Amino acid sequence: xxxxxxxxxxxxxxxxxxxxxxxxxxxxxxxxxxxxxxxxxxxxxxxxxxxxxxxxxxxxxxxxxxxxxxxxxxxxxxxxxxxxxxxxxxxxxxxxxxxxxxxxxxxxxxxxxxxxxxxxxxxxxxxxxxxxxxxxxxxxxxxxxxxxxxxxxxxxxxxxxxxxxxxxxxxxxxxxxxxxxxxxxxxxxxxxxxxxxxxxxxxxxxxxxxxxxxxxxxxxxxxxxxxxxxxxxxxxxxxxxxxxxxxxxxxx
Numbered sequence: 738x739x740x741x742x743x744x745x746x747x748x749x750x751x752x753x754x755x756x757x758x759x760x761x762x763x764x765x766x767x768x769x770x771x772x773x774x775x776x777x778x779x780x781x782x783x784x785x786x787x788x789x790x791x792x793x794x795x796x797x798x799x800x801x802x803x804x805x806x807x808x809x810x811x812x813x814x815x816x817x818x819x820x821x822x823x824x825x826x827x828x829x830x831x832x833x834x835x836x837x838x839x840x841x842x843x844x845x846x847x848x849x850x851x852x853x854x855x856x857x858x859x860x861x862x863x864x865x866x867x868x869x870x871x872x873x874x875x876x877x878x879x880x881x882x883x884x885x886x887x888x889x890x891x892x893x894x895x896x897x898x899x900x901x902x903x904x905x906x907x908x909x910x911x912x913x914x915x916x917x918x919x920x921x922x923x924x925x926x927x928x929x930x931x932x933x934x935x936x937x938x939x940x941x942x943x944x945x946x947x948x949x950x951x952x953x954x955x956x957x958x959x960x961x962x963x964x965x966x967x968x969x970x971x972x973x974x975x976x977x978x979x980x981x982x983x984x985x986x987x988x989x
Contacts, residue, residue: 739765739815739816740757740817740820741805741819742757742765742821743823743854745767745774746772746774746778748921752777755781757950757953760957762787763788764787765790766792767791769796788813792809796824799853803853806861816858818866819868819870819957821873821953824846824850826842826847828887830887832886835887843887843891848898851872855870858910862910870913872895872896872899873915874915875889877892879974895914899912903964913962913966913967914966915967915968917944917969918944918974919944920944920948930987935971938971939972939973939975948969
């Protein structure tokens with residue numbers, strides 16, 4: 738089995754790649770530019786003796802997105818069995834200030850590229866080969882906050898498209914999505930704030946990279962499931978937050 742994971746060298750993408758390596762998948766690891774897997778992923782690749790290769794591509798460039806699946810198939814001698822659309826960009830920005838340039842930058846990377854890769858993935862399958870795709874969304878698609886307008890718009894678009902593409906590419910391709918909550922703190926969080934936010938979740942915890950990775954593995958193996966979004970977020974989607982978490986509980 739072969740999986741193509743966008744944004745697969747670091748953070749959540751690397752956790753997904755490591756989990757799939759444990760299940761015996763060879764790994765086509767996309768990155769924005771040439772690089773090496775994070776140490777934890779590199780160790781799993783060595784321990785499991787799976788084949789892997791890094792495929793650099795700018796997901797904002799149409800030609801590089803269009804050729805990515807073909808490059809993977811040419812290198813491994815077969816089309817991938819799984820596609821994980823994990824790579825994304827996020828910036829701050831309010832709806833009243835959104836610009837054409839910023840909106841299109843997020844849509845190109847977070848929405849257009851996954852849709853084009855979905856089409857390429859389906860087209861590359863050999864006769865009789867079936868495949869599965871998992872789109873990584875964000876729990877905000879259920880109750881969107883007002884922050885990060887361009888990012889929010891792109892994730893809402895990908896979430897809706899998950900359902901229609903699941904119908905369009907059935908029965909050979911199953912397409913599902915995972916909507917994580919707070920999973921890895923960025924530089925804008927402080928440790929005390931991160932813990933306060935975790936405590937405020939309905940389950941009293943944030944999602945961890947391994948939680949997301951296990952959910953991906955489940956959906957890849959769930960052969961009767963398609964068109965679904967699985968929230969892996971500590972229950973965050975059960976509440977409605979006016980602001981993004983980074984702006985909440987900054988003080989004790």
